[in-house]
Amino acid sequence: MEDTKIAENKTTTTTTTMTNNDSNSSSNSEIDNSVDNLGGGDIEDLSNYILSKIDESSTATGRPARKYSEQDTSTPEWFDHKKHFFILSFSGKPIYSRYGDEVALNTFMASLSAMSSFVESSNDELRYITAGNYQFVFIQKNPLNLVCIANTGEPYQMIKQQLEYIHALIISVLTQSNIKAVFEAKYDLRDLLGGTDKYLDNFIHQTNSDFSILLNSVNCLRLNNNIRNSITNILSNRKCDSLLFSYLISGNKLISSVKHKKTPSLKSQDIHIVMNYVLSTSSFRESESWIPICLPNYNNTGFLHLYICYLYADVCLLLFSNQAESFYQLSEIKTMISKDLEQESIVDELNRSVALHDYTTSFTDVPNLLHFLYKNRSSNYSTYPIFSPPYSIHKKEKKRLFRLYQHIINHVNNSSNKPHKYYYHTSATETIIVAISNHHELYATFSPLETKKNVFESFTLLLQWITKDNSIIIQ
Amino acid sequence: MNNNNKIFQFKLVLLGEAAVGKSSLVLRFVRGHFLDYQESTIGAAFLAQTVCLNDTTVKFEIWDTAGQERYHTLAPMYYRGAQAAIVVYDIRSEDSFERAIKWVKELQRQGSPNIVIALAGNKLDLAAKRKVETAEAQQYAEENGLLFMETSAKTSQNVNELFVEIAKKLPKTPTTRPGSGRGVQINPIDNGAPKKKCCN
Numbered sequence: 001m002e003d004t005k006i007a008e009n010k011t012t013t014t015t016t017t018m019t020n021n022d023s024n025s026s027s028n029s030e031i032d033n034s035v036d037n038l039g040g041g042d043i044e045d046l047s048n049y050i051l052s053k054i055d056e057s058s059t060a061t062g063r064p065a066r067k068y069s070e071q072d073t074s075t076p077e078w079f080d081h082k083k084h085f086f087i088l089s090f091s092g093k094p095i096y097s098r099y100g101d102e103v104a105l106n107t108f109m110a111s112l113s114a115m116s117s118f119v120e121s122s123n124d125e126l127r128y129i130t131a132g133n134y135q136f137v138f139i140q141k142n143p144l145n146l147v148c149i150a151n152t153g154e155p156y157q158m159i160k161q162q163l164e165y166i167h168a169l170i171i172s173v174l175t176q177s178n179i180k181a182v183f184e185a186k187y188d189l190r191d192l193l194g195g196t197d198k199y200l201d202n203f204i205h206q207t208n209s210d211f212s213i214l215l216n217s218v219n220c221l222r223l224n225n226n227i228r229n230s231i232t233n234i235l236s237n238r239k240c241d242s243l244l245f246s247y248l249i250s251g252n253k254l255i256s257s258v259k260h261k262k263t264p265s266l267k268s269q270d271i272h273i274v275m276n277y278v279l280s281t282s283s284f285r286e287s288e289s290w291i292p293i294c295l296p297n298y299n300n301t302g303f304l305h306l307y308i309c310y311l312y313a314d315v316c317l318l319l320f321s322n323q324a325e326s327f328y329q330l331s332e333i334k335t336m337i338s339k340d341l342e343q344e345s346i347v348d349e350l351n352r353s354v355a356l357h358d359y360t361t362s363f364t365d366v367p368n369l370l371h372f373l374y375k376n377r378s379s380n381y382s383t384y385p386i387f388s389p390p391y392s393i394h395k396k397e398k399k400r401l402f403r404l405y406q407h408i409i410n411h412v413n414n415s416s417n418k419p420h421k422y423y424y425h426t427s428a429t430e431t432i433i434v435a436i437s438n439h440h441e442l443y444a445t446f447s448p449l450e451t452k453k454n455v456f457e458s459f460t461l462l463l464q465w466i467t468k469d470n471s472i473i474i475q
Numbered sequence: 476m477n478n479n480n481k482i483f484q485f486k487l488v489l490l491g492e493a494a495v496g497k498s499s500l501v502l503r504f505v506r507g508h509f510l511d512y513q514e515s516t517i518g519a520a521f522l523a524q525t526v527c528l529n530d531t532t533v534k535f536e537i538w539d540t541a542g543q544e545r546y547h548t549l550a551p552m553y554y555r556g557a558q559a560a561i562v563v564y565d566i567r568s569e570d571s572f573e574r575a576i577k578w579v580k581e582l583q584r585q586g587s588p589n590i591v592i593a594l595a596g597n598k599l600d601l602a603a604k605r606k607v608e609t610a611e612a613q614q615y616a617e618e619n620g621l622l623f624m625e626t627s628a629k630t631s632q633n634v635n636e637l638f639v640e641i642a643k644k645l646p647k648t649p650t651t652r653p654g655s656g657r658g659v660q661i662n663p664i665d666n667g668a669p670k671k672k673c674c675n
Contacts, residue, residue, distance in 0.1 A: 174545065194493060194543045195515035283514055286502060287539070291518025292549060306518075324552055327521065 066197060072104035083150040085166060085204055088113055090143050095189050096197065098204055102190075112147050116140060128156050139163045143183040144170065154403060155410035161216075162207040165269060169203050170196075171296040172273045175303065202280045206272070209402060210252065214409065215375045215441070217382035218268050221253040223353045225470040227346055231256045234340040238333045242323035244304065246337075247271075250314050250354045252279060254381070254474065266320075267297035268380050274306065278316055284308050288334070290327045309334050312347070314354050360388040366462045368454055370430065371445040373405065374466050376473060378439060383466075383473045400429070405443060408432055412441075424452075433459050442466070482525075484534045485645055488554045490582070491563035492574040493542030496597040499628035500563060501539045504638055509629050516541040519553055526635075526642040533642040535559075554582060559591045559641050564607065566596040566625060572607045579619060591644050593622035595637060600627040 071078040078100055086105075087096040092113030094102035102109070116138050119126035129136040133151040137159040146163045171179070173196055174189075182189050212219035235246040235258040244263060248255040252275045259265055274293065278284060292303040307319040307330040317337065319330045341347050361369045363385065371391060375382040391397045404427075412420050412434055423434035431446045433455055444462055446455050466472065489497040498520065499513045505524040520539040525532055538553040540546065554560060560582050564575040575594060582592055594616045596607060609625060616623030622640050626633040 192543075192545045194545070195517070195541075198514070277517065281514060281517065283498065283516065283520065286506065287520040287522040289518055289520050292546075324549070331521070 066201070068099045069101050071100040073100075073108050075100075082152050083148065083208065085163075085200075086112060086145075086147045086149075087166070087170065087200075088145050088147070089183060089189070090117070090140075090145060093188070095144070095193070096200055098201065112136075112138075113145060116145055116147075127160075135159065137163060139167065141167050143180060152403065154406050155414070157410050157414045158214075158406045162204070165207050165213065165272070166200065166203060168269055168296040169200060169273055169276070171300055172270075172294050173199075175294040176296070176300040177302075199276060199280050203273075203276045206252075206276060209399075210272075211373055211384050211402075211405070212252070212268075212382050213272055214402070214405060215373060215382050216268050217375045217380045218271050219253050220381050220383055220472070220474045221250050221255045221353060222357050222359065222383070222472050223255060224349065225475060227349050227353070228256055228471075228474065230344055230346055231341070231350070232258060234337055234344070234346075236260070238336050238340070240326065240329045240333060242321040242326040243319055243330065243333070244322055245318075245320040247274075247318040247320075248311075249275060249278065249316050249318065250357070251275075253357060255315065255350070256474070264298065266295065270295040270297045274318060278308065278318070284316070285310050288327075288331055292324070307331070307334070311338055311341070312351055312354075315350060358386045361385050362388070364462060364465050366458050366465060368446050368450050368458050369444060369462060370447060371401065372462060373441075373443040374473070375441045376439065377437075377441060379474065381474050401445065404430070404432065408434060408443060412436060431455055435459070435463070481530075481647070482532045482534055483645070483647055484536060485559055485642075486538070486557040487535045487559040487561065487641070488538045488540065488557040489561045489563060490540055490550060490554065490575075490578040491542055492565070492568075492571040493544075495542065495563045495565040495568070495571050496628050497542065497561075497563050498539050500561070500595065500597060500626060500634060500637075501537055503628040503631050503634045505537070507631075509631070515543065518546065519549070524638075526638055528639070528642055531647055533645065535638065535642075550581075551585060554586050554590075556587060557590060558587060558645055559593070560586065561593045561595050561637065561641070562621075563595045563597050564612075565598050566607050567598060567601055567604045569606050572596075572612065576615065579621065583619070589646070591622065591641055592619075593624070593637060593641050596623075596625040597628060599625045599632055600629045 068078075068081075073079075081099050083098070085096070085098040086094070086102075086109055088094050088109045090113070092110040094106055094109040096102055097105050097109075115129065115136070116126045120140075125140060126138045128138065133153075135148075135150055135154075135156065137148045137150070137156060139146045139160060144167065146167055148159050148163055150159060170193070174182070174192060178192075179189065182192060207213050231248060235248065235256055238246070239260045243260050245257065245259055245266060247257045252272070254271070257266075273295065277291070277293070283289075289308040291306050291308065293306045294300060294303050298304070305321045305324050305326065307321065307327065308316065309331075310316045311334075317334055319333060321330060341350070361371060371385060371387065373382065373384045386392070387398055387401075391401050408423065408425055412423050413436075419436055420434070421436055423432075423436075425432045425434075426448055429448060431448050431450055433444050433446070435442050442459075442463060444459050446458065489501060491497050493515065496513075498516050499509060501520070501522060502513070503509055505522045516539060518541055522537045522539065523534060524537065525534045527533075538557070540550060540553050562575045562578045562582070564571040579592060579594065582590060586592075594612060596609070596612050612625075613623055615621075622637070622644065624633045624637045624640070626637055628634060
């Protein structure tokens with residue numbers, strides 16, 4: 001890691017040494033149980049309570065060992081991973097590593113912390129370092145440092161966005177206020193994040209492969225418009241005082257959603273956080289669940305209460321409430337929604353659509369089309385086909401197309417000028433044409449051998465098809 | 476009037492340290508299955524199961540809570556109004572037993588006045604690695620008026636028995652305890668009566 005350059009910064013310093021600083025000194029001492037009395041179990045008391053209560057670290061027995069947990073900087077395999085993610089405190093205390101045990105990576109993380117505090121000491125912010133094929137991307141979210149080290153060739157903005165998603169997930173577990181409180185009291189955040197590794201691992205994987213996250217959007221289940229409207233009506237009719245939002249999802253696809261109060265809508269990032277919990281927790285299928293969750297874009301200082309129940313094999317109902325005590329009310333609402341769906345004979349049609357959601361480009365009847373991504377910019381809903389040949393044959397090809405889209409999306413949206421309205425990219429492997437308007441973004445992929453005329457014609461057809469087909473995206 | 480055809484509904488909460496097997500016990504009891512790697516519960520899970528005694532049926536509404544420390548503040552919401560609690564520890568872990576004792580104390584102090592508390596030493600199939608002696612836990616349970624059983628969600632040993640013992644011990648009189656809200660006697664014959672809606 002010699003010869004590193006600190007880029008995009010007023011400072012252009014060359015760091016050659018990264019000594020292990022002694023910043024790993026946060027105390028982790030036993031705390032006595034001075035506060036044993038709990039008033040009403042009010043979740044707002046959480047921070048106070050946490051501070052007085054961190055004394056038992058759970059013995060995580062009986063859980064499977066995490067993949068790669070035995071690796072660290074002493075094992076050559078650790079360096080083979082293409083994309084590392086680290087979460088550490090401002091003082092360099094390790095909190096999470098995507099690969100390897102974070103405690104064994106203590107020294108390494110302290111070095112990362114030294115890099116960012118070196119730049120910070122001159123009142124600046126370290127954004128990224130390029131070292132050979134590797135890019136070190138940093139984001140500072142007081143009191144947390146998040147770092148990604150990757151040789152994937154992804155644009156800086158894209159990695160930064162992924163780090164922000166990861167940070168948002170941490171907030172969703174504890175709230176920003178609680179994280180700060182924990183650090184001010186010098187406690188070990190890891191004690192409070194027990195069991196969260198799995199969600200972080202999965203979310204990192206999602207941010208690295210999910211087109212709807214790439215587009216900062218929510219993917220819609222393909223569903224007949226009339227059926228969808230009926231479902232939306234049912235959801236909006238069944239409400240109670242504490243109910244803020246009702247969502248019906250299938251995996252990470254949205255079926256329908258309703259906002260019951262005059263309150264801001266949920267942002268795509270928050271919805272992805274919730275979907276990640278649902279996708280990562282198979283036990284939600286066994287029961288009704290009731291979880292406190294902080295949605296960072298909605299309110300990063302407090303919790304909402306989320307009722308989760310699967311209505312059918314792959315259809316999950318999510319009810320967001322602002323009252324911790326509203327479980328039984330929401331459970332009754334679930335029963336009524338379930339009955340309504342049955343009475344209106346929607347169930348079969350819905351389950352059929354869930355099974356038949358995936359479509360390929362041939363479904364569009366647009367000639368020569370290899371793949372596309374579509375996002376409605378006003379609703380932030382998106383749709384895209386599954387991979388077909390040549391991409392479906394090799395995993396590598398899928399990844400390559402994903403990475404190419406990352407670059408193009410970055411070019412189009414993050415260029416120093418205004419966002420481009422049209423963009424035409426041709427390489428040895430594909431041609432991608434992009435149109436951006438206030439209303440939508442469309443990225444369409446063709447063979448590189450296709451003539452421009454054919455590409456434009458197909459592109460126009462595709463746009464017409466998307467606007468005409470009212471099942472593909474929530475209208 | 477005898478209790479024939481009577482269904483009694485009780486709220487039951489499971490408490491205990493993370494990874495002692497609360498969810499595994501519940502899933503063994505309710506669904507009859509066991510997963511070697513049961514994932515951590517987040518928040519709390521709600522399930523129902525009935526137990527048939529000789530002349531009555533007891534319906535348990537079960538709150539399976541998460542053991543992680545960050546969820547501790549939420550626990551009162553689940554044990555408030557509960558007529559029964561199962562406090563679970565791992566027989567291989569002294570720490571989890573001490574944690575269980577703290578839960579018992581919290582329940583005795585802040586739970587419903589007549590709450591039936593059961594202490595369950597789980598993972599009996601791993602008795603070779605036992606750290607908490609049966610006699611020690613037994614004695615603690617007796618001194619504090621708790622039901623006590625050592626269980627194995629994996630082999631299902633004592634799991635149903637535990638719930639049946641709790642069902643037997645619960646008072647089968649129509650409860651009028653203020654504030655309990657749930658845990659009421661339901662007469663199935665009255666099911667035709669319109670249910671009060673919570674909203675609309």
